[in-house]
Amino acid sequence: MVKEFEKAGFPVVHMCNLVPVSTTVGANRIVPTISIPYPLGDPNTSPEEQWKLRYHRVGVALDALATPVTEQTVFKVKY
């Protein structure tokens, strides 16, 4: 899906847990998430921590869309 969107000219950021899979399939902008059942907020942590993590990683994803890249890039996250 990522590749079809990109072919149509949309910059796409893939937010996923299994980064090697995304790289193999061919996503160009990748932001890691923390797990499969809860990519953007671990229910074992407090709502504040979940929000902090989600807000941060979505922010990284938005910045990724505005970052020129020339090859497949995995963007770094802080939390």
Added chain:
Amino acid sequence: MKKVICYLNQFFGGVGGEDKADIEPYIVEGVVGPSMAINGALKDAEVTHTIVCGDNFMGSNTEEAVSRIMEMLKGKEFDFFVAGPAFRAGRYGVACGTICKAVQEKLGVPAVTSMNEENPGVEMFKGDVVIFKGGDGAAKMRKDVPKMIGYVNKVLAGEQTLGADAEGYFPRGIRHEIYLEDKRENTAAYRGVQMLLKKIRGEEYKTELVIPKKETVPVADAIKDLGSSVIALVTTGGIVPIANPDRIQSASATRWGRYDISDMDRLDAGKFKTIHAGFDPAAANADPNVIVPVDAMRAYEREGKIGRLHPYFYSTVGTGTTEAEASRMAIEMIPYLKEDGVNGVIVGST
């Protein structure tokens, strides 16, 4: 008697379904589930141990999982390592490939697995590991196990194996030297010229050196002015309105939906849920924003980091879904994105 150790996920290891996908690896003596069938198909060899590990644990803590399993295998004598079959189960396939590769590299023991061609594990590991071409689901166990174990038996008996196509595994891109009868028609020069003549005549010819290619797409240009951009959210995590109005399938999806979020600050539990059959839905049902982060997008919209969030999110289920279906669904979504002047897309996967 030669010795074989098997690897299974939590489901085939009999621990449980998605709610047990976080379990940490452990090793038992003897056979469990499919390793029983593997044991039955082995000649002059037996399964001495079976390792079981949750797919999510392996997926999210790969290094930790691999190092713990290596620790378990340390000091155990075994001649072959067999993982799976994983069929079309993506995380399981990636886990099988990961552990087979580690066993080969770190312990020097040959390893083999089996999965369906649609499994992402094939593309990731076929160059490193012998991966047999498997069926799409567990109903094919009876076919997939003998195919894979037939090869193991040959290798353990020291018999000559015939290469990827003849044995039924995905080509690894490795060329073996074989001796042909010493005559002119067998020389490389003769074979090369014959191929060239066929090519010139427009006839079919088969190259002896296949160059594998990875299909990539050119990187789309970055958004120049994020502050005035329109961003859309797409998920393969199966988040839908609670009644699942588009009847999107829980696995091997062919349908997708677009859902209006224009008057929502977040996705509320009870109004949205996940119908994805490939993971424990508890966390996503309790807070669907962990998969489709509408709340975070609204915050960035208020702050002016983006112009606005596209008024719909798009959803399908990514487990067992073929690449062909995924392409088609994305192509079907594109006109809606264009119509609203979307500048960039966040695709979230589970």
